[in-house]
Amino acid sequence: MGRFLSTVARAFWAMLPAYVPNNAAVLLGGDRPIDGGRTWGSNRVLGDGKTWRGTLLGTACGLVLALLLNRLRTYVGAPTGLSVPRFGRSALTLPLGAMGGDMAASFYKRRSGRDRGAPVPGLDQLDFVLGALSLTALLSPKWFRRVFRLPVLLAVLVLTPLLHVGTNVLAYLFGLKDEPY
Known part of the structure; x- marks a missing residue:
């Protein structure tokens, strides 16, 4: 496997546990919002899109995926020569x-008066990456x-926005999101 493809594959593998939680939260979330409906000034603290169930189940899905990847590591690495x-x-x-x-990012959007789902290019694609990398570091x-x-x-910084846009468009087409971004 070439150096470029090997680097992209390693980046994708390393970030999979961070890529999955937000998608899982959309699919499995709902119920009580984390902010309990509270406001700060005239805006919600986080909004209805951030729920306890979505956060817990999204995090759990990422954790389970990481543990599964640990089990699959030998089967992927040895035949391909990829160091994962x-x-x-x-x-x-x-x-x-x-x-x-x-x-x-939701907190920032509420503070800046943006509605739930309002796009903030760059932030929307990399907020979770910055959180994942920062906490891990x-x-x-x-x-x-x-x-x-x-x-x-x-x-990671190049691949993530491409994956983010692609998964959001798919979620929109399947009726899981109200907007394709």
Whole structure:
């Protein structure tokens, strides 16, 4: 496998536990909003889109996926020659950080007077990545430095917006989202 494809595959593998939680939260969420309907000024703190059930189940899906990837690692790495990371503490920090990054973006949107679902290009595509990478760098620094070297980080920053747009369009087409962004 060429160096470029190997880097992209490693980036995708390493970020999968962070990519899944927000999508899972859309599918499995609902129920009581985290902010309990409270406002700050004239706007909601987070809004109805951030629920306890979605956050817990989204994080759990990312964690379970990381554990599954640990089991599949040998079967993927050996035949392809691809060096894919094993998830330790990062099995939890990546999905939890992803959910936290998304919540931070919602908080920012509410403070700036934007409605739920209103687009903020750049932030919408990378909020969860920044949350996942930040929490992982903080709580699992050795793993972070070993896995997210500069080429992998660059691949994540290019790959993520493309995946984000693609999954949002699919969710819109399947009626899971009200807007395709």
